[in-house]
Amino acid sequence: MLWTFVFGLWGLSRQHSVWRDEAATWQVAQRSTAEMWRVLANVDVVHGLYYLLMHALFTCFGPGTTTLRLPSVLATAVAAACVAVIGRRLAGKWAGLAGGMTFGLLPAVQFHLQEGRSYALVAAGAAISTLLLVTVLQRQVRTRHWAAYGTTVLLTGLLHWLSLMILAAHLATLLWTRAERGVLARWAAAAGCATAGVLPLIAFSRGQSAQVAWIPPLTWHMLIGPGVLLAIGGAGALLERPRAGRSSVAAVGVPLLAVPQLGLIALSLIQPIFLDRYVLYSMLGLALLIGAAVGAAVRAARPRFPAASRWILPVALAVAVTALLPQSLAKRSPASRVDDVLAVASDIRHLKRPGDAVLFVPADRRDTKSVTPDAFAGLRDIALAESPEKSGTLKGVETEPDVIRGALLGEQRVLLVTDASPAAPLATTPRDRAKTAVLHRYFTPVTDKRTRGRRVVVYERRSAPRAAGEGGAVRSGTAGGGAEE
Structure with a gap:
């Protein structure tokens, strides 16, 4: 636990960078409880419990x-400790360690060790519930133990309902170890209660499935990673x-690794949702199995090389x-993420002048303003009709394209915040097309700053409009924009 905690503190701020998914956590966690409920009615209800937790931490x-990411560091350290205890109980101290x-x-x-999201x-x-299950397999337990198991699964499911696939992994473990009927019956009752508690969240979140519409369909090359992990x-x-019929690391680790991976693949055949972070908890099984392999190596070497066997784990770790x-x-570098929401804040501070306007293409890039509002003080967000807080959204509600066009024509200087990637597609929504069309025809770019995946372009009004087809359009991406389920 200490090893993982210290490892997580290393480079925690990532050079003071925050990417778009973390920005969703940041801005929602700072809203009032009433504003948070309004957001969850529209988007990200699947992360509702996590947002409430972060709201409490941000308030305190x-x-x-640090506040954004430290919960993930602590959670990963707890998970590592559970892996160590499970491994020690099933295969000895070296396997556990x-x-x-x-x-x-x-x-x-x-x-995800340093990610301001719920996956850690x-x-x-998942680690705590698996440890509780292993306890069941090794000793007689009371009703309160099963209540703790069911409560843990319930809370984990409320953090992200795809974690319920761990119940299938646990069932496979119980069948592998040939658990008694009484144990199976109590497990079924605890699992049923936990699932019933998560069902309302599942039903409600299905109405927000458009949030994951950007995830591409499953392809064969996407199965390479899971295949390597399973191997x-x-x-x-x-x-x-x-051996079948007895508790072992394999009986716990193999289902824990394989079932969530295969389950996500199966679900992705119905609706594309194949993202490895949704089954990050399957790495618990992989760590257990790797630990078992190291433990087996230590046991094999101990009879002939007792002194050298103690160095197998330190050498392997090194x-x-x-x-x-x-x-x-x-x-631990800002380049590890798609973009950095905070990166352009300093550019905005240096480039803005009194009376300037600001535009965001796509509107999701308004997260920069939501996270660093002081950087945008004095700038008029001329496309915004209703703020993210009042509209119960992450990006706000913008006015109609004609209204945006008219507002832009009354400006002399505009700062555009957009994506820096040259591979980003052209703006596709009517509002974004109206913004880019007016900027292209009536304005001239005078400054172009690109920093860590974000871009700020300063436009100044010119006297004569540019002829149609002359020059190039502003490119901006929508793929992957906004928070994801």
Whole structure:
């Protein structure tokens, strides 16, 4: 736990950068409770419990990158501790220690270790519920134990309902170990109660499925990653030599790794939702199986090389940390994310002048203003009809294209905040097309600043309009914009 916690504190601020998904957490967490409920009625209800938690933390400690990300660091450390305890109980102290220390090193876990979103907390909930299940397999437990299990699964499901796939993994473990009927009946009751508690969230969030419409359909090359993970986990299970009918790391780790991955693939055949962060908790199973493999190596070496066997884990960790150092450094840099919402704030402060107007293309890029409102003080958001707070949205409600066009024609100097990627598609909504058309024809770009995935272009009005077809249009992306379920 300490190892993972210290590892998570390293480079926590990512050079004071916050990307668009974290910006959604940042801005919603700062709103009043009433404003938050209004947002959740429109978007991101799947993250509602997480937003309420972050709202409480922001209220107590103030907004900042440390407050935003420290919960994920603590949650990952708790998950690592659970992996260590599970591994120790099932395969010995070396397997537990290796599994627990492996968890925070896994590249997918390193990414979300310092992420201001709910996925690390979901992994912690999955780890705690799995530890409770392992306790059931090893000793007689009371009703309060099953109540703790059901409550943990419920809270984890409310953090993100796709975590309920862990129930299928736990059922596979119970069947693998040939659990008694009484245990199966109590598990079914706890699992049923937890699922029933999450069903209203599932039903309501289905009405917001347009938020994940940008996720591409499942393709064969997207299955390479899960295939590699399952192969590594399978190798670790074979080294442990699992047997049906008894508790083992394989009986817990293989379902924990495989079932969420395969379940997400199956769901993606119905609706494209294949993002590895939705099943980050499956990495618990991978860490357990890797730990079991290290434990098996220690046991195999101990009879002939008792002194050297103690160095297997430290050497393996040193090699892993060294090999993953480039990845670790990359995950802690602003370049590891699509963009940096805070990056253009300093550009706005230096470029703005009294009386200037500001535009956002697409409207999702207004998250920069929501997170750093002081940087936009004095600028008139001429396309905005209703603020994000009043409209219960993340990007606000903009006026009609004709109104935007008329407002733009009355301006002399406009700052445009957009995407920096040259591969971003042309603005596609009528409002964004109206913005870019007027800027192209009646204004001249005089300054163009690109920083960490965001772009600020300063336009000044020219005397004669440009002929149609002359010059190039402003490019801006909508793919992946806004918060995601």
